[in-house]
Amino acid sequence: MKESNQTSDVDRVSSSSGRRKFLKFAGAAGLATSLAGCGGSDTNTTTTTDGSNGGGSGGQDTTTSDNPDDISGVNFEYWDVHHSQSEAARQSVQGLVEEFESGTGANLRVNYDSVGNSAGSKWINAFQRGDYPNIITGFSHIDGKYMDGGWIKPFSEYKDNFSQETLDGIEWILPVIEHASRMYDEGIMGIPFGFEPKNPFIARIDHFEEAGLDPEEDFPPKNYEHLIEVATTLQEDGPGEYGFQIWGTASDWLEVSNPMAIALGGTDGAFLNEAADDTNIDNDTWVQNIKNWSEIYTKHGLSSGGTVNANDETAVALMRQGELSMTQVAPANHPSFMEQARDMMMDGTLQWGPMYNEPSGQRGTFLLATMAITRKPEQTSQEEWAPKERAAVQFVEKLLSKDFQRSLQQNYGYLPVRDDVWDDASDQVEGEDSHHFSESLFTMAEEIDVAWSFHPKQRPAMVSPTPHMQKVLQGDLTPEQACKDAAEEFRNTIL
Structure with a gap:
């Protein structure tokens, strides 16, 4: 891993300007209101007993074809975490695998595992034993430890096997991935098949109307001050108990605070600095941001009494029952809203709205939903590994196929990476x-x-501040001291 390698703002802005056509069919940037951690459950639903596959072997291959595109009879393995976003996501993965096997004659063994096992020690232990699959899926803030361990194959080593149409479709996001991978000499390794803009608002529009607010003018909030004003009116004059919920648990405290930090200070609101060698958590942007974020609960009383231990998995129930009027959650919650509050989603009672962009001009950050092809374990022969790798490349391209990409929003809550x-x-x-x-x-x-980013310390940089921020919510620390303590802990014990 590089010590540091800065990428210019020009590189990042070029990727943004390339997205302008992204909105050409959507009309004006504001919503015409006529009228849901990332990351899924940590419940393990793996099809294997120990998360292992004997070095990715999955059994002996029976193919004897000399055609490099023929993978009939090839046995290979894939570890997936994205199925846990929703029942619709799991069915989508299962359908894709069945379609791939039927079309190619390959045999793909899927380990339906959890984000917790990917982020924790189970997968890492298997990789350290050389006991891992041919493909993994994950997220940019989790994947770095696999890249840092040397287990992930650089994109440059297999991208020429993709069709030109596929490469053209993902070209726009390459500068974003390069920046997120700036700490690695190998460049891009994990590639996204989808992504989340983190994080939009979701609200009970009927609560706006009952509180005397105009949904077309007041949703979504235009800035932090407007958010406080609208949420206060919702709570005081509307039918809900809480105007705006924030979350306090380890993976969820940042669902509101991180978008707010980016909107406040741009890249100064990222968790890691531009050189990717230090945390930003104690800079001026984050100190002010934690003050703003915590005061939603401590000063304004707009969030529930259980905020310190609240997680966004409760959002659907709270909003369906009418206790909560507005919050921010990850887009991956959309399928759950559709499953559990379908009538309200279909009649516009529940509506999504974009995060505000004032004063920085930035509306948050991207979470990349990724996939990666693994390198050959030392104990596995090249002869055995090569056909599995060819099959893995073909399956990865299947995840980038137009049909699968079109289904991402409905089934996963992700935006398609193909433009x-x-x-x-x-x-x-x-x-x-x-x-x-x-x-x-x-x-x-x-x-x-x-x-x-794909930095191996990205997730610790996001999760480790949690107890410090909870102390702010409990009134035991000032925002300044909490940010200072979180930064010192990260530098002294994590980085």
């Missing part, structure tokens, strides 16, 4: 004219230039 399906992407989202999910994400995507 050649954007024009008709919202047509695949059921109820879009009512809940505005797709339009909200498109608006945000136009004004986001950076993603959570």
